[in-house]
Amino acid sequence: LVRSPELEQTVLAAMARTLPRDRYPICFLHLQLCPSQIDWNRHPAKAEIYLQSLSYWQEQVTQVIEKALRIGAANFSEASQSQRVGKLLKVSEEKGGYSLSRSLQATEGNERKTPDIGLIELQAVAQVHKMYILAEHPTGMWLVEQHIAHERVLYEQLCDRWQLIPLEPPAILNHLSPTQIEQLQRLDLEVESFGEQLWAVRNAPALLQQREDCADALLELSLGGDLQGAQVATACRSAIRNGTPLSLPQMQTLLDQWKVTRNPRTCPHGRPIYLSLEESALSRFFRRHWVIGKSHGI
Ligand SMILES: [Zn+2]
Structure with a gap:
């Protein structure tokens, strides 16, 4: 067993904002490379290596993880892989309690070919408890939690475009500590003294500008x-x-935006966003393979 700390960092960076705090991914990487690409002169016990063409491998690893995190044709049906992965996890982390997938597992020999997500219509059919969107797709249904699905959409938009716009009038905050002021300035917010224990913040992230709780939001950011x-x-x-x-069209819009995000599986805190109920698993649950009249005696 050898380590490449740089590659480990690459894996962690690629999984950033997809995992709960203090949780780490288990990652099986299979690199095929020429022995001359490995430099063993790093660690007295030869426990760590330098990889030649490191940036090439880092990019490959990043791309592969990015692909794995999306909902795509290759990984849409996780059932086929999860048995093998399940065995490996059992060996490596007996008490880890990892959940392999958020789907109700399909059973052996019962897996169906699933089409590419681009072709899948994820259709909103109902809202449940004003919290879940029930979405139908050709091989099953998903329960999508509306808040975190939307949070994922907005978070990726903000990562792509973090825009600060002027606040007119400014937001007034009181009793800010010097650390809080520094923190706001570090985020490029314009803060100036506005009198006794009062500060005016003259710009804000675009999403917050119109909100009634804009001052509260800025206070949160200062912390x-x-x-x-x-x-x-x-x-x-x-x-x-x-x-x-939410109305059906509103839910549909959210589903359409969410399913094309870069990391649709988890919210930025690492919580799962959807529960998948695959038809193959449902069919088993409802014992649909029973031959009525024989096994049932009807
Ligand atoms: Zn949230």
């Missing part, structure tokens, strides 16, 4: 975290709340 943390907080605050009634 710490890097830019990414600010983007997560802003996405969370701006996303549709659970408990909000």
Whole structure:
């Protein structure tokens, strides 16, 4: 067993904002490379290596993980892979309690070919408890939690375009500590003294500008975290709340936006966004293979 700390960092970076805090991915990487590409002169016990063409491999690994995190043709049906992965996980983390997939597992020999997600119509059919979107697709149905699905959409939009716009009038905050002021400035917010224990913030992230709770949101941002943390907080605050009634067209729009995100499986805090109920698993649950009249005695 050897380590390449750089590749480990690459894996972690590629999985950033898809996992819960303090949780780490298990990743099986199979690299095929010429022995001359490995430099063993790194560690006295030869436990760590230098890889030649490191940036090439880092890019390959990043791309592969990115692909694996999307909902695509290759990984849409996880059932076929999960048995093998399940065995490997059992060996490596006996008590890990990893959930292999968020789908109700399809059973052996019962897997169906699933079409590419691009062709799949994920159709909103109902809202349940003002919290879940029930979405139908050709080989089953999904329960999508509306708040975090929207949070994922907004978060990726914010990562692509973090835009600060002027606040007119400015938001007034009181009793800011010097650390809080510094934090706001680090996020490129314009803060100036506005009198006794008062500060005016003259710009804000675009999503927050129109909100009634804009000042609260800015206060939250002043409490710490890097830019990414600010983007997560802003996405969370701006996303549709659970408990909000949605019309079918609204749900459909959300599903269409969400399914093409880069990491549709988890929210930026690492929570799963959807529960998949595949027809093959449902069919087994409802014992649809029973031959009525024989096994049932009817
Ligand atoms: Zn949230």
